[in-house]
Amino acid sequence: MKEQASAKGDFPGSVPIVYWGDNWKVAVENGAELVVISCDGFQNDDIDSVEDVGVIWKTSELSQIKLMIEKGMGNVFLLDNDLLLNDKNGINIEHLEQQFQLECIPESAIVIAALPSMLPENLELTLGRSLSSLGSISSLVFKESCVSDEEDAKYSQFIIDGLTKKSSSTFSMTGLTGSTNGHFGVSSHSGEVKWKRKA
Numbered sequence: 001m002k003e004q005a006s007a008k009g010d011f012p013g014s015v016p017i018v019y020w021g022d023n024w025k026v027a028v029e030n031g032a033e034l035v036v037i038s039c040d041g042f043q044n045d046d047i048d049s050v051e052d053v054g055v056i057w058k059t060s061e062l063s064q065i066k067l068m069i070e071k072g073m074g075n076v077f078l079l080d081n082d083l084l085l086n087d088k089n090g091i092n093i094e095h096l097e098q099q100f101q102l103e104c105i106p107e108s109a110i111v112i113a114a115l116p117s118m119l120p121e122n123l124e125l126t127l128g129r130s131l132s133s134l135g136s137i138s139s140l141v142f143k144e145s146c147v148s149d150e151e152d153a154k155y156s157q158f159i160i161d162g163l164t165k166k167s168s169s170t171f172s173m174t175g176l177t178g179s180t181n182g183h184f185g186v187s188s189h190s191g192e193v194k195w196k197r198k199a
Contacts, residue, residue, distance in 0.1 A: 039064045062103040076110045100136045117145040125162040
């Protein structure tokens with residue numbers, strides 16, 4: 001917190017602190033600007049605790065989105081990968097799209113989809129593109145993509161490029177020689193980028 005305070009006024013400035021965990025009340029007391037709270041575990045007695053802090057509501061069911069908006073509890077929601085993915089790390093996009101329509105998700109809802117990072121065959125890129133095509137997803141977050149190791153920046157750039165550029169995700173000559181020599185973070189013959197963190 002002291003480090004964050006000392007950066008106030010700098011450009012680009014201090015990074016907002018977002019807390020995602022069970023002890024969100026302690027985080028709020030210690031200056032967190034945004035907390036992720038599960039809709040399932042939230043009690044009415046806790047309403048006063050979130051009056052002066054931003055909240056992202058973690059939902060286990062899409063029906064909770066409309067309910068929380070109607071209660072005036074905010075409009076930012078997190079769909080964790082438990083809700084999005086099946087046991088084979090796949091997404092039934094048609095089914096998910098139907099669910100959004102059935103639940104009549106309000107247009108005011110800001111919906112963030114959380115996905116695992118560094119999946120085999122770079123599946124997270126395919127999943128991210130599929131979710132983006134829904135039109136109901138406002139943003140994507142890749143869990144544990146930055147863990148303070150040497151691959152943080154490289155992986156972040158890989159995700160940004162993979163989701164925003166039109167180049168093929170299955171064919172790339174970039175770094176081919178390094179890949180065959182055992183280097184990580186570069187494309188292999190199959191087009192897959194392998195990561196040392198998952199080796």
